[in-house]
Amino acid sequence: MGRHQLYTSDQILDAAMDAVAIHGRAATLAQVCAQIGAPSGSIYHRFGSRDEVMMRLWMRSIHRFHGRLFEVGSGQADAGDVLVTMAVATAQYCRHLPREALSMTLFSHERLMASVPDHLRDEAGGINDEFFALLLRLATERFPHLKDDERLLPFVFTAVVGLCYGLVRPYIIDQIPVPEWLDSVIHDSCRAALAVGDTWQG
């Protein structure tokens, strides 16, 4: 019942993604509106605030990205190989979907939780849970001797996601194509980074 939506939520988020690509992370709601040709009222009817629009965009990008990582990370190969493959896949994902990747750079998870609308706090806070669970499984398989070491998850996250994301980020921000040769750099440096864990005492 009721009138059909002229602009779906996803279309609005797409517009926000475009606006961010053009005007940077400080993109204005007016700029989002201009991007899709919608009046501000329609957007406020769907989202509670500008912050919520940006937050929803960020969360959608993270979810899609995690979806891709799950595809890669669910393989049955050796855990070490899977981890390296995930790192390379991250680079490829960013190369193919640069605007999605750009949207992921909107917030840092920490600073985010400081100023979230309440009704999004839980959802935003737990956004990494599933992914971290997968990562922890692979990590303990790869580094059984660090099973109870609290550095394990931060370490593996850094070596796989952090390293790759850090290398790709400048290209994403400046909207320059991610060069192909970066893949082999990521592959080798990720493998080397993981190998550091082999020298640690359990």
Next chain:
Amino acid sequence: MGRHQLYTSDQILDAAMDAVAIHGRAATLAQVCAQIGAPSGSIYHRFGSRDEVMMRLWMRSIHRFHGRLFEVGSGQADAGDVLVTMAVATAQYCRHLPREALSMTLFSHERLMASVPDHLRDEAGGINDEFFALLLRLATERFPHLKDDERLLPFVFTAVVGLCYGLVRPYIIDQIPVPEWLDSVIHDSCRAALAVGDTWQG
């Protein structure tokens, strides 16, 4: 002649650095003023605009950082070792001076040049020149077979600065201490990243 400065330019930039640490990169001039207890007029008497304050802060941080890298990079050791040492030194610099490091994240060099006050354009545009010259010297020494390859500088910059900076960045942004173990991760992964260049055709 004239009255003494109650607030030096450096003090104002320090205040801006604090404001950014507290309120993020969108910190307001009013927040900068509050940080040092100065009225806006005093700041506008020294700097032409808010953008110029932030730009000057960014440039000061970059210069100080480059100064540190020059100390490390001017050693007489093997070029490959020097490059790896520079990467590790970057991490250590960020650990010891996290607010300086945070100020460096204010802009990307690309997006910067889009909206610089004219009288700062030259200075801002050439800020990396000296450092790139050093890097190019080390790069050609380490990879003589890539002397005329245009990928050389981007590649080495990525493997040394980009990789390290990418790994450290999340800690800097979230103002979490950079863990000690990151140094060995950076050391090994930087070395591995550089080794990729050995496989390239000149």
Next chain:
DNA sequence: CAATATCTAGAACAGGAATTCTAGAAAACT
């Protein structure tokens, strides 16, 4: 000491952004 230059002080101004509000259009339901 007068004159001048430099800086501090903070009120006043202008513009823009987020948000709210009211009216109206379009579909679904009875």
Next chain:
DNA sequence: AGTTTTCTAGAATTCCTGTTCTAGATATTG
């Protein structure tokens, strides 16, 4: 058809920020 619900439309409002402006304080110069 009439009623209700959901959404569009965009003008109006409020708040806040960057910037300007004028007055006054403090040092230097002759």
